[in-house]
Amino acid sequence: MVSAAFASRPVKKLCLFDVDGTLSLARQEALPEMLATLQALRQKLVIGFVGGSDLTKISEQLGSNAIHDFDYAFSENGLTAFKLGEPLPSQSFIDFIGEERYKSLVKFILHYIADLDIPIKRGTFIEFRKGMANVSPIGRNATIQERIDFEKYDLKHGIRATLVQALKDNFPDYGLTYSIGGQISFDVFPHGWDKTFALGRVADEEFEEIHFFGDKTYKGGNDYEIFTDPRTIGHAVKHPEDTIRIVKELFLSN
Ligand code: M1P
DSSP states (O other), X not given: OOOGGGTTOSSOEEEEEOSBTTTBSTTSOOOHHHHHXXXXXXXXSEEEEEOSSOHHHHHHHXXXXXXXXSSEEEEGGGTEEEETTEEEOOOXXXXXXXXXHHHHHHHHHHHHHHTOOOSOOOSOSEEEOSSOEEXXXXXXXXXXXXXXXXXXXXXXXXXXXXXXXXXXXXXXXSOEEEEOOSSSOEEXXXXXXXXXXXXXXXXXXXXXXXXXXXXXXXXXXXXXXXXXXXXXXXXXXXXXXXXXXXXXXXXXXX
16 A cells, blocks of 8 residues: 555655656756646656766756655666655665775776777766676766767767677676666666666555656666556656646546
């Protein structure tokens, strides 16, 4: 049974949303129509976001009050999590991998990127996070236009895919998953710490249905596992306007 915390919601279902490409364009602010649609939806049922990014970036996109505007706030695939604004216990990537192994990984990646001949490089090639490491060959300091240009370049030259393969070949026993979820980077985390991790954190509520909305639902995309998980009803969206359309059709039309 769904707990008293959600007694005010007539529909005992949960809608979970990916962030980049689903609630907003990559690394950009969600539009007012999206935020209004989500708040209307929240009057009916329980809502949450599940993003690969860390909470700082997601809050820039969904608003500084994001952990209160959503019933569940899952950043870093749910490794950092809030329910009704209160933090849930988190797990740590560095505890899983250990300092020595992480150092070897960083050494390899930074040498590899140093030798990489791509049109431009910026800064922050590895971002260390609570539940994962994020690796970017161009660097996370790239501007919006530089991101767009890199994404096109990468599509043609497979820069990220080749680096991921090199990591798989060189660190086969590390138990790590490499997930290309955004425009300029990929995430590195232990097997199973993909977005399905967030599902474990809502299991106690026994929702009648869990709907998931995401744009990277194809195999290899970072929404694939949660989209295909038997615990969810998956909705593949093309862009944020598509999300609004489907939400209105499914839940707000009467
Ligand atoms: O949410 C999808 C991805 O968003 C960012 O990717 P990029 O900077 O490459 O567009 C990152 O925060 C990444 O961790 C995340 O999975």
